[in-house]
Amino acid sequence: MARYIAQRLVLMVITLFVIVSVSFFVLHSMPGSFINDPRMPKEVKKAIEDKYHLNEPLIVQYGYFLKDFVRLDFGISIALQPKVNVNKILATKIPVSMQVNIFSLILSIPVGIILGIWAALKKNKIPDHVISILIIAFISIPSFVFASLLQYFIAFKLGWFPIVVTTEQTLTWSKFVSMVLPILALSFGSIAGIARYTRAELCEALNSEYMLLAKSKGLTQVQATTRHAMRNSFIPLANIIIPMFTGIMGGSLVIEKIFSIPGMGSVMVEAINAKDYPVAMGVLFWYSLVGLLTILIVDLSYGIIDPRIRIGGRK
Amino acid sequence: GNKDVDSEVGSQEVADELDEAKENEPVVYRIAGGKTVTLNPHIYQTTAESDTMSLIFGNLLEMIYDEETENYKIIGNHAVDLPTRNEDGTVWTFKLKEGLKWEDGTPLNARDYEYSYKMLLDPKLKNSRGPQVFDADIVVVNAKKYWDGECEWEDVGIKALDDYTLEITLEFPAPEIDFYLAFTGGGASSPVQEKIYEAGMNEDRTETNYGTSKETTPSSGAYKLEEWIRDQVKVYVKNEYSPIKDIYTVDRIESRVVEDANTRVQLFENNDIDTVVLSGANYDKYAEDPRLVFSKSTTVWSMFINMASEDKPFLRDVNFRKALFYAMDRKTIAEDIFKTAKPAPYVVSSFKIAVPSKGLTYRETEAAKSVLPQNDGYDLELAKEYFDKAYEAYGKKMEVEIQYFDNSENMKRVAELLEQDYENLFGADRIDIQLRAVPWNNAYDNMEEGKYDLGFGGWAGGVFNPWSSMEVYTQGFTSKIDQFKSDEFDELYMRTVKGDLIFKEQERIEALAKMEKILLDEVPFVPMYEPESANMFHDRIELITKGKYFPGVGFASLQSHFAPLE
């Protein structure tokens, strides 16, 4: 096992390196400069760009980048938060998004699963249809419309929740209350995703032979479903749920903007728009790393959930 | 001077006064705005940042609203009074107040100023605000050389003669108002605290983290940061050590980052913030609201024409450009698309002051009125006439592309409107207009490189110096986005800004009118409108300016009267 993980990690490092390198060249081939003051004299602009080696051949810049990169240092931001270390920017932004995301997870996983189970058990009956329609509706209404409506009606018109998230740094009750709407807005999508997936997997599991055996043992439908079908559906479910866990570090551009959450949502887009290469590269690296780790975790989780793989049997 | 990104986002500073009844309750002013990128005064970029800096960074001088004269006024802040100058206006001397202190109580004196300028111009740091002292209204001796690393600091014309005397030596004489303005407000000319600036320096002395967090942003101004959470909130409270703190009535400013315009309006309606800037989309709803006040801008937005186009010779034809000029429906653009803007068939904004002593704007002068075209420059007959000529000369269908900014709905609409208007007026068989969305900084790059046909742009400039704003149209200007070239124009510019006309009020104004006329005749760009933003202030605020917007101080909300919060 350890050896397998080691092998995977080595492969991952290589992949990551290629991703980062390709991205480096792609990013740096964007036209434009991070200095967007058109009144600045040309030579001043050039001098400042020179300071960041931006006028040198790409390959030389790549060399500079690699030198720091091996220490996982992406340097300082040049446009988004000038002079602030990229990793530090991420370290302040990620927890903010995480706070909301964690609650959204806590909400969406059980709700999604329960809806999925319910729909599967009532397959092709009214609850199933209602849930299915809801799921598609959740998926199909763009989040910026959805979040705006939530904010307008529930926060502004009804006044049940604050319009924007409060600024407290620790998680207090009032902060939590203010996060309810963004949490909801974030959750609809994942609830729908989980429910849909659960339903599909469960429908399959419910028709399996071991369910028959379980029922012929005298278990009730509910017992058989929870004890057997759910467990077996969990393997494919891990495929979408685990990425949700690792995805909590990201933020939603739209929802964070609407509810004024200073999280990760807009960082990448802004960094690209502002040509803030260090930030863009940093975000890209950490996200790719998390992404690849997620794939690895998903693969390993199969082993944890499925004894056939854990104990080394063949599928 | 900055390029305006989008006129919809204006500045947000305001003030108030203590209510007699609730003496001990601090006056709180709550605002919402965009993100602050940096508070390092040597590298900031936007007006929003300089507005913030004005609160926390003191300077030698300060511009305030004077209730008596009902106008703005420049007073000494760290300086005892206005500076003195030598005869030809090249050497200026500030006397500093005694007992000035930084936020932490350590003394602040002329040496801090000198250090600060030294750092601003440091050849290794390559601060982007450096050009402010060698490529702006004032040009300090040898500043550019030092920035380039070509001379010693001793050669630069900025000296702390002693702890309380600062001497600035200029390469060219400067009018008083230009010189004063260079030392008001917070920004590159405010001092930085050496201790913190040095502590944040990296090994190579190429970067410092000054102004990147609350800890690294010491106050020398009327307010100090109590809290700064990046991209979320800033709280300012009065700085006890500030010599001018009593001018402001507001004790505490809470500023929230809210990027979504709808959200801001809801927060305002919900009484969570005290003021809001309305976008065009939200304006309709409040069009008749008595709380509305309007702020002005120094920018005239124009449609630039690539008058040196290689592949489209008709763009080089002044008749064609004039046709575009006269066919532009400025009123519709200003009133129906932007809602709050004003049609502007001219180059110099109506907000710019020509006679600072009287507060007289350039547009109010006779000289300016004489160059103003009729009927806002909207004359379809004339336009057609010009177009026919141009069309005849070219002989075939003209295909032009308008580039617009991809982040501005309104600019898109303007482009859409122009497409329809021009095609309808000149005939879709004779002119075909294409639209192209471009990220705004790329749009400017394209224009600089002459890779465009028609494109929107606008220059902001100092309110008090309409002349120096003309630099952008001179041939020598390095970031030129138009393709206009005129020796006559350049000469006039040199004379009004660095030459013989500097201190000759009337001739200077006439020269400006002449420059404007040259531009309007050549039409390197078609002026469209000047933005005004609609602001709303909460009932509890009574603006000291009575809703008028003044150069340099805006609505002076921080000096205004505030009723207590419920």
Next chain:
Amino acid sequence: MKTKSENKFEFIHLDAEVLRDEKFEGEAIGFFKDAMLRFRKNRASVAAFIIILIIVVMSIFGPMINEYDYKQQNIQLALMPARIPVIEKLGIFDGVKTINVRKESIEEKYKDSLVEIVEEYKVRDVDMATIKVDMYKYKGVKDKYFWFGTDSLGRDQWTRLWRGSRISLIIAVLSMSVNIVVGVIYGAISGYYGGVVDLIMQRIIEVIGGIPLMVIVILFVLYYGPGIIPIAIALCLTGWIGMSRMIRAQFYKYKGMEYVLASRTLGATDRVLIFRHILPNAVGIIITMSALAIPSAIFSESFLAYIGLGLQAPEPSIGVLLSEGQQVLLEHPHLTIFPAFLISILMISFNLLGNGLRDAFDPTLRGQE
């Protein structure tokens, strides 16, 4: 009686040599025909299919139904609320708008068009009122009907919406087609040859998938301008990955099937095996994935429009309309409601269609259901 029953107990097959297999009745039913038969029995999917057809037809002819043009502006009639004949009698979509005005201007401006005063209040000692105004009367165009209202330049939203859905659909179909072609070829090669080829090809996918879509899309739009084709291609840059994974899985599954082996023992070439034997199995999946890919492409397009990477004006798309509408959502909801409704309907329909197709093409359900 007796004879009759004797007759009854007479052997009838005795002489027949060998009993032969029964003859078939009816037509031979091919795989697709069978799938279609089963698809037709799924009522929800058929309904969804019909709705999609209607939308497609409307996206072609919708803009021609009324007298307006998608780019014809009439700035005097900007932001008119929706007004639909007949339905207006029900009190909705009747061109009435609620606005806040000074009380004095009711007399001055809105006297004729006033429908109702909802509320009166004071701001800064000025009398204000919330009133309902018939905007069509107010603007003096009582004879006009903008079914879905107008946008901020006074263009007819109905026309723009259908025009927009046409363009969204074109983008979606374009990007989907490219995704399918690339995905199928890539997945087929990777899955069929397996081994080292597969290993390398999968690593390439990992890398491509690792580069954030945003960067590529922005670059693309920067270089090629925000046209239909660049956006469609931008959506393809990583969009084919999902398809190729599915196809690869199919190939893994089917390349060991006995009939593939059978054909191989007869000396079939790789090409025959891939295109004749294995790929047809993936057709169901391809069709299903396509049906599901279309709404997600429309969705991605609207997201791009939201962050400013929309189409070239004045061309509308559902995404462009939505992102324009969102900015004035609360003030002029008609600009959001209609596109949002359309996109939801499209999504729901395509999803239902996709589900129906999946069932129809599922070989395990063949014959029985």
Next chain:
Amino acid sequence: MKNGECILEVKDLYLTFNTYAGKVHAARGVNFSLNKGETLAIVGESGSGKSVTARAIMGLLPKNANIDKGEIIYKGRDLIKLSDREMTDIRGSDIAMIFQDPMSSLDPVMKIGRQITEALRIKQKVPAAEAKKKALRLMEAVGIDNVERRYNQYPFQFSGGMRQRIVIATALACDPEILICDEPTTALDVTVQAKILELIKEIQKERNLSVIFITHDLGVVANMADRVAVMYAGKIIEYGTVDEIFKDPRHPYTMALLSAMPDLETDSSTELYAIPGAPPNLLHPPKGDAFAPRNRFAMRIDLEEEPPMFKVSDTHYAATWLLHEEAPTIDFDTFKQKTLEKRRKFKEKEKNNEESQKPILEVRNLKQYFTSGFGRRKLVVKAVDDISFDIYKGEIFGLVGESGCGKTTTGRSIIGLYEPTEGEIYFNGELISRGQKHKGSRKFTREISMIFQDPIASLNPRMTVKEIIGEGLKISKLYHEDEIMERVYKMLEIVGLSKEHANRYPHEFSGGQRQRIGIARALIVNPKLVIADEPISALDVSIQAQVLNLLNELKNEFDLTLLFIAHDLSVVKYFSDRIGVMYNGKLVEIADADELYRNPLHPYTKSLLSAIPIPNPDYERTRKHIHYDPSIHDYSEEEPKMVEVKQGHFVYGSASEIKEYTKSLEIYS
């Protein structure tokens, strides 16, 4: 309740399924009763409604099923009327069921122990320790060793046979009174099957269980049952004691079924009896006797009226008009006479001529290893491990062995689907074992073709029959389109299908027909050697005969040489000239078919032979199954070899074993 008393009674059970195509009438009035302590076997072709009936008893019907009428009386209660909750109490504790497929009926992610104790813990609230004790006892009872360790393992760590034992243990955990076994051994090897059957019998005796045993294998029935019910098209058409059914069947279907089984006595020179046609489509159940269209003795009334149950004896009933007093009497003997006399005789094998002395195929030291994974996870499966044999022209070489022993792999290596890890294969004296990619070997492989096991999986569902059959010709590019068509039609004719079938798709055909299409595909290219990989194991008994007859016929007509792979020894014996027995990747014995049956030497061969179920209750009662334990071989000192102990009789063993084998040979003769 005393033995012999009726414990469960199914009365007139009528069951339908709602499908898109219409109502499927799966059970059309099923009547039977089960007595305490007895084993009732229900036999019948696939699709006759056996499983449905069983599931109706358990109350575990699929959602689209409806019970239209009927009663299932258990202890005075009608199970159909019970709510699901009440049924839950009955399931497991009173009536338990074992399903066909042991691979999928255990939850793959739950430990074995928990699966056994689950019902105890949940339903009877037995404390954990006690439940575990009981489970361990049960596991021991079903013949699992090392129970303590096994208790905490997962299903995938068990072999198929052991899993089926666990399923049985699970079913027995709550001490049910009735055990329903729905084809519990069809997925298993003969040897394993024999063990499981023994086990069920033992347990039944021990616990005095009543068992309903569902199967389509008459051999198994003969072994297991006290009474037999024969089902056809959703009805029980005959039931009686096992002797009555096997010795004195009354329904022509039962007779046909019994006649269709090859036994060890018949040899391939005689045609097997095959029931013609295919079972009726239960979407539109026929009027009258459902079997009539396939019945040689159908009478006019059979087409018009459904026959009632006629009583033959107290225990024996049959539903056929033949038992009507006015009908002519057809008993089993007449049936046999009438049908069997008509059987064609195939040409006797001509042995010992010049041609047949020459091997057409020589396999030398063939090794085929599969590796998966890499590094530490590398796993080498020695699917075929050093085997050598020859096949002579015109002969049928049978290859038998348990599942997974490498039979298929051998066949596929020969045809070139795999590149052998080691060893050579010569076809007509030319080396062909260099994998498919070599152009040279393709020419030879065209002369070898293959028939596959699964008639469903081996036909491309998206191609018409004519495309499937014609593909080989098309690929060879030797013929014109018209010529290909002509040959396809001819081939269809030969395999007993007609021209009009050519445009149909495989799913429209029955299993037997599909396999015939597969045979047509293999033969149309005029192969010299045909590898038939279990061509009949997926088919019903009645259809098996059709296919075997066809192969038999074609063999002579086309002058084929066949490598016939199967795990059913009785079929191999019937069909082959020589037989190779494989075990775990190695050939352990090769001999002439008769010789092998007469003188099996290798203990594995003996075990295999003893496990064959024979559809003869008398024989089955006395049969003793010989267990094979591979650990008896001690090859640590002596290298085992393949040795010819008698002319044409090879056996694998170490020198000392060979000596023993030779000795026993002498005793035989």
